[in-house]
Amino acid sequence: MKILTIHVGDILHMKKKHACGTDTFNCLRIGSDIRIRCRGCGRDVTVPRIKLESSIKKIERTAEGEN
Numbered sequence: 001m002k003i004l005t006i007h008v009g010d011i012l013h014m015k016k017k018h019a020c021g022t023d024t025f026n027c028l029r030i031g032s033d034i035r036i037r038c039r040g041c042g043r044d045v046t047v048p049r050i051k052l053e054s055s056i057k058k059i060e061r062t063a064e065g066e067n
Contacts, residue, residue, distance in 0.1 A: 004053050006030060011060040
């Protein structure tokens with residue numbers, strides 16, 4: 001299993017859409033659990049890293065996330 005490099009501030013494009021209809025999330029916190037915020041409705045969700053990594057389709061780097 002490949003471990004993805006995710007940084008705070010990255011935009012995550014998910015395989016499935018959120019209930020509000022968007023599939024993009026901002027990464028807020030990194031650790032064994034990753035905290036993300038929906039870019040459509042603003043809902044915060046904390047997801048275990050392993051579950052989140054299998055749900056990501058694409059990672060879009062931002063200037064803030066390139067540390």
